[in-house]
Amino acid sequence: MSCILRLSQSLRARGYRVTPQRLAILEALHHEGHLSPAQVYERVRQTGMTEATVYRTLEFLRANNILFAAQREGGHLTYELAGASHHHLICRTCGAQVDLEAEALQRLIACLEQQSGYRLDASHLTLFGLCPNCQACNEIRDPEPRDTRDQVS
Amino acid sequence: MSCILRLSQSLRARGYRVTPQRLAILEALHHEGHLSPAQVYERVRQTGMTEATVYRTLEFLRANNILFAAQREGGHLTYELAGASHHHLICRTCGAQVDLEAEALQRLIACLEQQSGYRLDASHLTLFGLCPNCQACNEIRDPEPRDTRDQVS
């Protein structure tokens, strides 16, 4: 509540307008985790808002650092209210998600910034891989990753 | 050439088939940098291949570690022949790209893997930020980031 009010003021201060559409979307994302544009639309369609507006608004709010965007596998976008910086590890096989404190990467990011001269906005990264469970499954399924080095065709 | 031949054998060994469509796409990506699906299609449409096939084939080759995929700003995918592991820094303002040796992140990735138990496939990451030039521009444009802390409305 107070949170959304503060965001409204911040928007107006930058010359943007606070519309019922933007408020509805912020409300929908309030306390929910990551939502896809379609999921956001579900939660606000009652207001009569268009899908196009959902896409535009999400991108607008992200560009203004009010939302974090994250890429699910395959590149589909997902949004959440921007808050404490954090990152995600997602299992490519079962989809399990783990959150990472930002500081886990902080040092590295700083290091990269110094090396490259870039100022990175890496406050919300997503890395893909295999969770411990799925690693175990794979080992069982592929008992001995056969040696194919010197195989002659 | 020899490169594509090796890939073909690798595919057949896994029970997949080597089709003129797959060869054309690999050929198109040979020596080119990152291409979007549309750009790939441009380069192979003469063969009569469908756009659907381009999308399917790119995803197929990526899933089989023959291509790297990268997300451009906004989440649009881009592909390149998988080769030496490397990462990208992209400027959100001017689009300037910098490549990073993989080893720059290697240590951190290993560290994250140990902490989380995940096995990460972070061989081709893209980070966004501001390049040195655009940082300078912004400083000129926003001379004094005014203090708005105690501003009463």
Add this chain to the structure above:
DNA sequence: ATCCTTATTGATAATTTTTGCAATAAAGAC
């Protein structure tokens, strides 16, 4: 060379995301 199995493609439709532009309405001035 011929036959068989089935992985892969083309054609088409469905879905998702983006775009252009006229109509609307937020918010500041009065």
Add this chain to the structure above:
DNA sequence: GTCTTTATTGCAAAAATTATCAATAAGGAT
């Protein structure tokens, strides 16, 4: 409150991406 400016929306069409399914053809066997 009314007026004015112009950021924002709805609408409709375009473009990009994905899904379905019958027809095709790769590649192994004979």
